[in-house]
Amino acid sequence: MVARHDQATDPVLLDGLLQARRGTAFFARKLNELSDAELDGDSLLPGWTRRHVVAHVGYNARAIARLVEWAATGVETPMYPSVEVRNHEIDFGATLSPIALRNLFDHSAVHLNVEWRDLPADNWHHKVKTVQGRTVPAEETVWMRTREVWVHAVDLDNGATFKDIPAPVLERLLTDITGAWHTRGTDKDLVVEVTGQPSPLIFGDTSSASPTVVSGSLAAIAQWATGRGTDGTTAQRPTMEGGDGESVTPAPPAPAWI
Numbered sequence: 001m002v003a004r005h006d007q008a009t010d011p012v013l014l015d016g017l018l019q020a021r022r023g024t025a026f027f028a029r030k031l032n033e034l035s036d037a038e039l040d041g042d043s044l045l046p047g048w049t050r051r052h053v054v055a056h057v058g059y060n061a062r063a064i065a066r067l068v069e070w071a072a073t074g075v076e077t078p079m080y081p082s083v084e085v086r087n088h089e090i091d092f093g094a095t096l097s098p099i100a101l102r103n104l105f106d107h108s109a110v111h112l113n114v115e116w117r118d119l120p121a122d123n124w125h126h127k128v129k130t131v132q133g134r135t136v137p138a139e140e141t142v143w144m145r146t147r148e149v150w151v152h153a154v155d156l157d158n159g160a161t162f163k164d165i166p167a168p169v170l171e172r173l174l175t176d177i178t179g180a181w182h183t184r185g186t187d188k189d190l191v192v193e194v195t196g197q198p199s200p201l202i203f204g205d206t207s208s209a210s211p212t213v214v215s216g217s218l219a220a221i222a223q224w225a226t227g228r229g230t231d232g233t234t235a236q237r238p239t240m241e242g243g244d245g246e247s248v249t250p251a252p253p254a255p256a257w258i
């Protein structure tokens with residue numbers, strides 16, 4: 001394929017797009033491993049079947065494509081008209097036939113990919129607004145989608161784990177989550193330590209004099225921080241007397257993320 005002269009060439013952006021496409025392929029693989037009947041089963045998300053997860057991931061691609069169209073045209077096209085419409089759409093999508101659900105995922109992913117492919121380099125800096133009210137450059141849509149496809153592949157609960165998610169994606173996810181806790185002030189006296197790294201990764205309330213320190217591998221900590229289980233985590237709690245503190249396994253639940 002011949003690249004157009006106005007296409008994006010920023011290596012960071014191109015690497016991000018690769019991570020999003022790999023995540024989409026990974027989600028597609030896990031979805032293809034599920035029989036139609038298995039789509040009716042529970043996902044890891046409370047109250048959602050696997051059907052809800054697939055519908056959400058499909059509609060999320062359409063919603064993100066609307067942000068890319070906004071960046072391309074300058075015409076404001078929000079992700080969703082409202083959170084209520086978003087939620088209703090997911091509930092409706094979960095009732096589609098298996099073939100329609102699978103088509104929704106496939107077609108919406110292709111559509112988003114085409115919107116990204118066709119967005120001229122300059123337009124990637126244009127500002128758009130997410131459904132959470134964040135104003136971000138269009139390049140952020142790549143990360144928004146990356147996060148969705150990798151994490152929701154785990155939510156399908158048919159074998160994918162956080163260990164399947166590439167380390168740079170997990171690290172950025174942790175930066176996002178701990179940033180959200182900090183903004184809300186829900187990380188008081190909480191330090192998160194990723195073990196088994198060449199150089200230590202530390203997040204959270206690092207200025208606290210008596211923090212609870214939650215530690216574990218990158219995958220275990222990301223799973224815990226996203227509210228998807230405490231396996232592989234431990235917590236070191238301060239004691240009244242000072243000293244080394246008491247060890248708690250597994251760690252207590254993480255603060256809410258979204």
Ligand SMILES: O=C(O)/C=C/C(=O)CC(=O)C(=O)O
Nearest residue numbers: 060063086130131132134144
């Ligand atoms: O990162 C944001 O500000 C927003 C992210 C989303 O809206 C992702 C979704 O949860 C969705 O598509 O509904």
